Amino acid sequence: MALINENYLKLPGSYLFAEIGRRVTEYKKANPEANIIRLGIGDVTKPLAPAIIKNLHGAVDEMGQAETFRGYGPEQGYEFLIQTIIEHDYLPRGIKLEVDEVFVSDGTKSDTGNFQEIFGIDNIVAITDPVYPVYLDSNVMAGRTGSLENGKFTKLVYMACNAENNFIPELPKEKVDIIYLCVPNNPTGTTLPKTELEKWVKYAQENKAIILFDAAYEAFIQEKDIPHSIYEIEGAKDVAIEFRSFSKTAGFTGTRCAYTVVPKTVMAYTTKGESHPLNSLWNRRQTTKFNGVPYIIQKAAEAVYSPEGQQQIKDTINYYMANAKIIREGLESIGLQVFGGINAPYIWLKTPNNMDSWEFFDKLLKEVNIVGTPGTGFGPSGAGYFRLTAFGTRENTEQAIERIKNNLKL
Numbered sequence: 330m331a332l333i334n335e336n337y338l339k340l341p342g343s344y345l346f347a348e349i350g351r352r353v354t355e356y357k358k359a360n361p362e363a364n365i366i367r368l369g370i371g372d373v374t375k376p377l378a379p380a381i382i383k384n385l386h387g388a389v390d391e392m393g394q395a396e397t398f399r400g401y402g403p404e405q406g407y408e409f410l411i412q413t414i415i416e417h418d419y420l421p422r423g424i425k426l427e428v429d430e431v432f433v434s435d436g437t438k439s440d441t442g443n444f445q446e447i448f449g450i451d452n453i454v455a456i457t458d459p460v461y462p463v464y465l466d467s468n469v470m471a472g473r474t475g476s477l478e479n480g481k482f483t484k485l486v487y488m489a490c491n492a493e494n495n496f497i498p499e500l501p502k503e504k505v506d507i508i509y510l511c512v513p514n515n516p517t518g519t520t521l522p523k524t525e526l527e528k529w530v531k532y533a534q535e536n537k538a539i540i541l542f543d544a545a546y547e548a549f550i551q552e553k554d555i556p557h558s559i560y561e562i563e564g565a566k567d568v569a570i571e572f573r574s575f576s577k578t579a580g581f582t583g584t585r586c587a588y589t590v591v592p593k594t595v596m597a598y599t600t601k602g603e604s605h606p607l608n609s610l611w612n613r614r615q616t617t618k619f620n621g622v623p624y625i626i627q628k629a630a631e632a633v634y635s636p637e638g639q640q641q642i643k644d645t646i647n648y649y650m651a652n653a654k655i656i657r658e659g660l661e662s663i664g665l666q667v668f669g670g671i672n673a674p675y676i677w678l679k680t681p682n683n684m685d686s687w688e689f690f691d692k693l694l695k696e697v698n699i700v701g702t703p704g705t706g707f708g709p710s711g712a713g714y715f716r717l718t719a720f721g722t723r724e725n726t727e728q729a730i731e732r733i734k735n736n737l738k739l
């Protein structure tokens with residue numbers, strides 16, 4: 330008899346987007362003339378930049394010639410891309426990395442989901458709340474949590490981030506071993522200053538814990554004093570893994586390329602207390618289970634770093650961030666309490682009159698025909714909050730905010 334991994338049964342169904350879809354469909358059926366604007370999408374909408382398309386075409390042609398054709402590539406990524414990543418994303422910030430400390434992959438979703446595999450099952454995991462659901466779900470699947478009770482998994486440490494603590498997670502009172510930080514954060518759009526990140530690095534050093542740092546929105550940071558990499562913090566190269574993605578940075582959500590930095594100095598331990606570098610374990614995991622990113626895609630990613638590529642992706646990011654400003658300022662002008670939207674393409678708002686997240690979803694849909702995302706979809710501390718995204722078109726964003734200003738009954 331084949332037994333299933335019963336940890337999967339602990340997970341509630343992916344109710345959020347299905348339920349949003351159901352409510353929108355029902356509303357459309359009753360109101361076929363409604364012009365619905367979606368500000369709930371967590372996906373980019375602008376096409377790939379011309380510099381990227383040019384490299385992509387060139388690489389496709391190379392694959393059609395015997396002299397330049399390539400089969401299996403290195404599972405860790407081609408050196409041309411890794412060198413370019415190190416030179417552009419790290420060296421200018423004073424961070425030195427070796428080629429075998431950077432692993433190119435098909436996504437930060439896969440990497441943040443898979444990375445927990447190389448840790449023992451008895452580690453205590455801490456996540457900020459609300460957050461990108463992959464960290465939690467992958468640890469539930471692995472059996473590192475208990476069951477779901479009153480909206481929270483037992484054996485897991487939730488670090489609440491809300492308006493009361495200015496979205497700055499507190500160091501856990503209990504001892505934890507693995508800490509997920511998503512900075513800038515999805516869904517709250519908030520960041521952490523250097524002084525806060527320093528506390529986490531110190532905590533990790535003192536407790537022999539590991540920080541898994543998701544910097545998928547690093548390129549959206551606008552303010553000067555916000556760190557772009559955890560390795561800007563002294564000592565982080567001993568305790569932190571960093572995940573970055575071309576998805577939001579350069580419109581690769583459908584093209585697929587990301588990378589993960591695993592410094593050789595980051596150690597975890599056997600139960601006997603012997604230290605072991607995570608770099609070699611992750612390398613072993615990837616070479617066994619992952620075939621590498623296609624050559625043509627890695628060539629496309631390389632173009633992100635060319636002078637033209639840099640300018641073009643910056644223009645797109647500025648476009649999204651101008652949308653974020655329109656949303657943020659528009660909501661503030663009618664007295665709503667809003668967060669984020671300055672260093673990330675997400676605007677997180679406190680629902681008015683203590684409405685619950687779904688009540689506000691229905692209100693926004695019915696009164697102004699706008700679809701957003703209820704905060705509860707990202708964790709229990711998302712209750713009473715709501716996410717809007719800046720990934721739409723300028724026209725739709727402006728129209729949506731006009732409608733909210735003129736027709737939303739507060």
Ligand SMILES: *Cc1c(COP(=O)(O)O)cnc(C)c1O
Nearest residue numbers: 436437438461515545574576587
């Ligand atoms: C969108 C997103 C990612 C991107 O994942 P990819 O698999 O690289 O597309 C990673 N982390 C967070 C928090 C995200 O919102």
